[in-house]
Amino acid sequence: MEISIMTALNQGLMWGILxxxxxxxxxxxxFADMTCEGSIxxxxxxxxxxxxxxxxxxxxxxxxxLGGAGAGLITGLLHTKLKIPPILSGILTMTALYSIxxxxxxxxxxxxxxxxxxxxxxxxxxxxxxxLPYKYGVQVSNxxxxxxxxxxxxxxxxxxxxxxxGCTIRATGxxxxxxxxxxxxxxxTIIVGLMISNALIALAGCLISQMQFNTTVSMGTGAxxxxxxxxxxGEAMTGKKFSFWAKLAMLVVGSIIYRLVITxxxxxxxxxxxxxxxxxxxxxxxxxxIPAIKGGAKPLIQKFIGKxxxxxxx
Amino acid sequence: xLKITGISKTFNQGTINEKVALNDLSITINDxxxxxxxxxxxxxxxxxxxxxxxxxxVENGTIELDGKDITHLKEAKRAKYLxxxxxxxxxxxxxxxxxxxxxxxAVRRGKQRTLKWGxxxxxxxxxxxELAKLNLGLEERLSNKVxxxxxxxxxxxxxxxxxxxxxxxxxxxxxxxxxxxxxxxxVLALTKQIVESGNITTLMITHNMQDAxxxxxxLIMMNAGKVIYDVSGEEKKNxxxxxxxxxxxxxxxxxxxxxxxxxxxxxxSEEAQDNQNQDSAE
Ligand SMILES: Nc1ncnc2c1ncn2[C@@H]1O[C@H](COP(=O)(O)OP(=O)(O)OP(=O)(O)O)[C@@H](O)[C@H]1O
Ligand SMILES: [Mg+2]
Numbered sequence: 049m050e051i052s053i054m055t056a057l058n059q060g061l062m063w064g065i066l067x068x069x070x071x072x073x074x075x076x077x078x079f080a081d082m083t084c085e086g087s088i089x090x091x092x093x094x095x096x097x098x099x100x101x102x103x104x105x106x107x108x109x110x111x112x113x114l115g116g117a118g119a120g121l122i123t124g125l126l127h128t129k130l131k132i133p134p135i136l137s138g139i140l141t142m143t144a145l146y147s148i149x150x151x152x153x154x155x156x157x158x159x160x161x162x163x164x165x166x167x168x169x170x171x172x173x174x175x176x177x178x179x180l181p182y183k184y185g186v187q188v189s190n191x192x193x194x195x196x197x198x199x200x201x202x203x204x205x206x207x208x209x210x211x212x213x214g215c216t217i218r219a220t221g222x223x224x225x226x227x228x229x230x231x232x233x234x235x236x237t238i239i240v241g242l243m244i245s246n247a248l249i250a251l252a253g254c255l256i257s258q259m260q261f262n263t264t265v266s267m268g269t270g271a272x273x274x275x276x277x278x279x280x281x282g283e284a285m286t287g288k289k290f291s292f293w294a295k296l297a298m299l300v301v302g303s304i305i306y307r308l309v310i311t312x313x314x315x316x317x318x319x320x321x322x323x324x325x326x327x328x329x330x331x332x333x334x335x336x337x338i339p340a341i342k343g344g345a346k347p348l349i350q351k352f353i354g355k356x357x358x359x360x361x362x
Numbered sequence: 363x364l365k366i367t368g369i370s371k372t373f374n375q376g377t378i379n380e381k382v383a384l385n386d387l388s389i390t391i392n393d394x395x396x397x398x399x400x401x402x403x404x405x406x407x408x409x410x411x412x413x414x415x416x417x418x419x420v421e422n423g424t425i426e427l428d429g430k431d432i433t434h435l436k437e438a439k440r441a442k443y444l445x446x447x448x449x450x451x452x453x454x455x456x457x458x459x460x461x462x463x464x465x466x467x468a469v470r471r472g473k474q475r476t477l478k479w480g481x482x483x484x485x486x487x488x489x490x491x492e493l494a495k496l497n498l499g500l501e502e503r504l505s506n507k508v509x510x511x512x513x514x515x516x517x518x519x520x521x522x523x524x525x526x527x528x529x530x531x532x533x534x535x536x537x538x539x540x541x542x543x544x545x546x547x548x549v550l551a552l553t554k555q556i557v558e559s560g561n562i563t564t565l566m567i568t569h570n571m572q573d574a575x576x577x578x579x580x581l582i583m584m585n586a587g588k589v590i591y592d593v594s595g596e597e598k599k600n601x602x603x604x605x606x607x608x609x610x611x612x613x614x615x616x617x618x619x620x621x622x623x624x625x626x627x628x629x630x631s632e633e634a635q636d637n638q639n640q641d642s643a644e
Contacts, residue, residue, distance in 0.1 A: 208477075212470060215480040219467055222456040229415070229454070230523070231441030231471040 054187040056311040060304030061194035062255045063274060065201050067282065067299040069248030070275030076209070077241040078221040079127075082138030084275065085268035086145025087119040087246040091253025092263030093152040096159040099258070105167040109254055116250025117243040119145060124239030142268075149265050158264040166258040168193050190259045197255060198300055201248060206293040208244070217241045270325045273332050278303035280335040364391040364414070364531055364563075369423030370587075371409055383409040384420065385587035391531065391565065395594075396557055398574040399567045400606075401584035402614075407567045410584070411533045414565075416440045427530060442472025445524030445562075447517065447537040454520030457509030461500060461519060464508055465489045468523035492522055496552060514545035518552055525556050532557065534566040550577065571603045585614040 066088060073081035091112040098108035119141055126137035153159055171189035176182050208214040219227050220237040227234050249271070257263035282302025286295050306328075313319055313327060371384040383406045391397060399407050412418045414425060416437035425433045432440055448454050455464050466481045469488075486504065493501040496518050500511075508516060517537060524532060534553065538546035554577060557564050568574050574581055580594035581601065590613050593601065 210480050211477045212466075212475040212480045213477055215463065215467060216475050219456050219459065222458055223453070225448075226454055226456065227467075228417075228437045229441055229444075229446045229448075230467050231438050231473075232467075232475070233436070233438040 051183060051187065052311055052315075053308070054184075054191070056307040057304060058187060058190045058194055058259060059256075060307035061191070061198050061300060062252055062259060063307070064198055064278065064300030064303035065255065066249050066252035066271060067275045067278035067303045068201060068205060068296055069245045069252065070272060071279055071296075071299055072205070072248065073242060073245040074276070075279065076218055076221050077238060077245070079134045079238065079242065080138070081120075081123060081242060081245060082135060082272065083119050083123045083141045083145070083242070083246050084138070084249050085271045086142035086149065087116045087249045087268070088253035088256075088271050089149050089263070089265055089268040090115050090119060090145055090152070091250030091255075092257035092267050093149040093159075093253075093265070094250070095254040095257045096161055096263045097152055097154070099161055099164040099166060100159070102164070105165060105258065108258070109167070109251065112250040112254035113247045116247040116253075119250070120242035120244070120246030121239060123246070124235075124242040128235035128238055146265065153263075153265060157266070158262065161257070161261045161263075166261070167255070168258065194255065194259070197251070201251070202293055202296045202300070205244075205248075205296055209292065213240075270328065273325070273328050274306070277306050277328055277332045277335070280332065281305050363393055363428055365424075365426040366390070366414070367424045367426070369413055369420040369425065371406075371413060371418060371420050382587050384413060386423070387588055388423075389582065389589050389592070391563060393563055394561055395580050396564045396578035397566065397580045397582055398578045399565060399582050399584060400569070400571060400574045405584040406587040407584050408535055409587075411446075411535050411565065411567065414531070414533060415444055415446060443530040445471075445527075445529035445532045447520045447524050447532075447534045449536040449539050451513040451516040451520070451540055454523065455508045455516050458507060460505050461493070461508055461511075462486065462489060462504045464519060464523060465492075465526060468526050471527050473527075492526065493519075495555075496522065512545070514541050514549055517541060517549050521549070521553060521556060525560060525562060528560055528562060530563065532562045532564040534564065536567050536569060539569060553577075571606050575601045575603065575606065583610065583613070590614060 066084075070081075070084060073079050073084070094111045094115050095108040098111055099105060122144075123137045123141045126132045126140060127134055132140070150157070168186070168189040171192060172182075172185045175185035175188055180188065209218055216227065216232045217237045217240060219230075219232065220234050220241070224234045227237070253263070253267065256267070279299055279302060282298040282300070283295075285301065286298045290298065310324060310327070314321060314324070319327075366387065366389050368386050368388050369384055370382070370386050373379070373381045373383055381404075383404075385406075387406070387410065399410075401407050409418065413420050416432075416435060416439075420433065423433070424431055427443055432443075446454075456467070459467075462481055466485065469485065489504060490501045493504070498515055498518055500515060500519065503511070508519065511519070521537070537553070538549050541549060550573060553564075553566070556562070564578070566578065568577075575598070579598065580592070581598050582589050582593075583591035583606075591609060
C-alpha cells in the first residue's frame with residue numbers, strides 16, 4: 049500500500065518535469081507541440097544506451113537534454129522556416145523520432161537497465177546499507193533525486209523566463225505581432241522555446257527510465273495528454289496572486305495528484321493499467337470542455353480553436 | 363530622413379483578387395516632419411506603413427533610412443529605428459504582462475536581449491517618471507496586468523512603448539480610431555505632446571480630416587496606392603475640411619462619392635463605434 053503511494057509520488061514528481069515542459073510549449077509559447085511524445089521516449093532511449101555503456105548517469109542527463117533540445121529545434125525549424133503549422137510540425141518530428149529512438153536503442157523496443165549505475169543507485173545502496181529494506185531504499189532515493197531535479201528545473205525555468213531574453217519568449221506566446229514591432233525575432237524565440245520545452249521533456253524521460261530501470265520506445269504514447277491533465281489540475285489550484293515559480297510548482301503538484309488519483313482508481317476492482325489512458329483522456333476532455341460548457345471562459349489551448357490569424361493591416 | 367523611391371505592392375498577384383495596394387509610390391520624410399496621412403478605404407495607407415516596417419515586402423523600389431537601404435531588412439531588425447502603434451489597442455501590448463514588463467520589453471527594442479534579469483529595479487524610476495507624464499495615474503499601476511486597463515490607457519502605454527527608445531520614425535495607424543471620442547482626443551493630445559517634446563519624426567494615419575489638419579506640419583493624401591496630394595507649412599495650416607474635400611473631389615472624384623462616409627469630418631465617433639463592434643464580434 050504505502051509502496052504504491054510512494055511510487056505514485058515519485059512518478060508524479062518526475063512526470064511533473066514533463067508537465068513543465070508541456071506548459072512551456074502549450075501555454076507559454078501557445079504552440080501545440082506534439083514533439084513531446086517522441087522526445088520523452090528519446091530521453092529514455094539515450095539514457096538506457098548511455099548507462100549500458102557504463103558512462104556516468106549525469107552524462108545521460110546531459111545527453112538527454114541535448115537530444116530533446118535537438119528535437120525541439122527540428123520542430124521549430126519546420127514551423128518557422130518551412131511554414132508548416134505547429135501541430136503538423138510536431139507530429140512530423142514525433143514520427144521521425146520513433147525510428148530514431150529505435151536506432152538509438154539498437155533496434156530493441158524495450159531495454160531493461162539492471163546492474164548499471166544510475167543516478168539513484170549509489171544512494172539506494174547507502175540506504176540499504178544503513179538497514180532500510182531494499183524496496184523502501186529504492187523509493188526513498190528516487191524521491192530525493194526527483195526532488196532535487198524538480199527543484200533545479202523550477203529554479204532554472206523561473207530564472208530564465210525572468211531574463212531579458214526569457215521575457216521575449218513569454219511575449220511571443222501572447223502577442224507575436226507586438227513582439228516583432230518591438231524588434232523581437234519571433235522565429236528565434238519560438239525555436240528556443242521549443243528547444244527548452246523538449247529538453248525538459250527528454251529530461252523527464254531520462255529520470256523516469258532510470259527510476260523504472262526500464263525504457264520502451266512507446267513510453268511517450270499519451271504523454272501530452274498526461275502533461276495537459278497535470279497542467280489542468282495544477283492550474284485549478286493556482287491562485288491569481290501566485291508568482292511564476294509557484295505556478296510551476298503547482299504543475300508538479302498537479303502531476304502528483306494525477307498519479308495519486310490514477311493509483312486510487314486502479315485499486316478499484318475491475319480496473320487495470322490498460323484502462324489508464326482512456327481514463328486520462330476522459331478527464332482531460334472534461335476539463336477542456338469546461339470553458340465551453342460554462343461559456344465565455346478562455347479555453348486551455350487557444351491554438352486548437354485558431355485564436356490567432358491577426359489581420360496584418362488591421 | 364526616410365526616402366521611399368518607387369515602391370509597389372500587389373496583393374494576390376495573378377488571381378482574380380489581385381489588388382494593387384502601392385503603385386510606384388515615392389515620398390521623402392524629412393527629420394522632424396509630423397505628417398498626417400488621409401485617404402479612402404483601401405487607398406494603401408496601412409500598406410505603406412507595413413512596407414516601411416517590413417511587415418510586408420515590396421516588389422520593387424527602395425526604402426532608405428538616413429542613407430541606409432533597409433528595403434530588405436527583416437522586420438525585427440528594422441524595429442530598432444521604428445516605433446509603432448496599431449489601431450487595435452489589444453495589439454500593441456501583452457495583456458497578461460504587467461505594465462512594467464511591457465515597458466521592459468519596449469525599452470530594449472533594438473538592443474541585444476541578454477540573460478540579465480528582465481526587470482531591473484533601477485529602470486522602475488524611469489518608467490514611473492515617463493508614465494507620470496501621461497497624466498493617467500498609470501505610474502501607480504506598474505505591477506497591474508495591462509489587460510486590466512482601458513483601451514485608451516493601453517493605447518497610451520503603447521505610445522510610450524513606441525517612443526521609450528526614441529525612434530527615427532514613429533508610425534501611427536489610426537491609433538485612436540477604436541477609442542471613444544473623448545479618449546481619442548486625450549490620446550491624440552498625448553501623441554502631440556510626446557512627438558513634440560521628443561522632436562520625433564512621425565507618420566500618422568487618420569480618418570478624421572479635422573485631426574489631419576490640426577496636427578502635424580505636413581499632410582499627404584493617398585489614393586490607389588499613390589500619394590496624390592502633399593502639403594506643408596502655411597498652406598497646410600490654412601486648410602479647411604471643406605477645402606480638403608474639394609481637393610479630393612478634384613483629384614479623385616470616384617473616391618469621394620464611394621467613400622463619403624469615411625471622408626466627411628466628424629464621423630469619427632460613428633466609426634469608432636463600428637470598429638469596436640467589429641472587435642467584439644471577432
Ligand atoms: N494582406 C493582404 N492581402 C490581400 N490584400 C490586402 C492585404 N493588405 C491589404 N490588402 C489590400 O490592399 C489595398 C490597400 O489596403 P490598405 O490596408 O493599405 O488600405 P488603407 O488605406 O489602410 O485602408 P483603410 O482606411 O481601410 O485602413 C486594399 O484593397 C486591401 O484590400
Ligand atoms: Mg488601414
